[in-house]
Amino acid sequence: MNETQALAPADEWVDRYGDDLYRFALARTRDTEKAEELVQETFLAALKSRHNFKQQSSARTWMTAILKHKILDHLRKSKRVQSWGNEEALDRQIDDMFDGAGHWSVRPKRWDTHPGEHFEQKEFLDILYECLAGLPKRIARVFMMREMDGASTQDICQVMGISSTNCWTMLYRARNGLRRCLQHNWFDAT
Numbered sequence: 001m002n003e004t005q006a007l008a009p010a011d012e013w014v015d016r017y018g019d020d021l022y023r024f025a026l027a028r029t030r031d032t033e034k035a036e037e038l039v040q041e042t043f044l045a046a047l048k049s050r051h052n053f054k055q056q057s058s059a060r061t062w063m064t065a066i067l068k069h070k071i072l073d074h075l076r077k078s079k080r081v082q083s084w085g086n087e088e089a090l091d092r093q094i095d096d097m098f099d100g101a102g103h104w105s106v107r108p109k110r111w112d113t114h115p116g117e118h119f120e121q122k123e124f125l126d127i128l129y130e131c132l133a134g135l136p137k138r139i140a141r142v143f144m145m146r147e148m149d150g151a152s153t154q155d156i157c158q159v160m161g162i163s164s165t166n167c168w169t170m171l172y173r174a175r176n177g178l179r180r181c182l183q184h185n186w187f188d189a190t
Helices: 010-029 032-048 059-078 087-096 115-119 122-134 137-148 153-160 164-187
Strands: none
Touching: 010 032, 010 059, 010 137, 032 059, 059 153, 122 137, 122 164, 137 153, 137 164, 153 164
């Protein structure tokens, strides 16, 4: 979306940016009330610091960056222990994808198009978020922080209270779980 870099009047922010910011927050918190609260905090922070907006990016990008910081602050504060979901089932699913020698039991299908083209489609995003929701919460959170938010391993480990080895293991499990889910729900279904 080509959006002008000028900052819209504050009374238009909810209509222009609210839905995108809410979806972004909800995908990372999995809590509708917390997502709404974080978006409200983002609008308030943007309102207070609108004089700092330098128009070097779009207003949407600027507000999303503010929201990312709000989400990270929330995660740092909460540091609550999340349910691992059914980690054994995820491990079994991953193990089923490989033979005894560690090779693919069934090779992944070749994608007919570049994944980036699918990523831009709303339907793909809906399936991706459904697949993320199917992962154990902590594993999904680590994946989103790393791959969607661009957080460093060190930041993830600090926020989540895990070791770097644990972080990489969780990322491996997330990628394999998402691969299986996307293969079934998107690539095989299309």
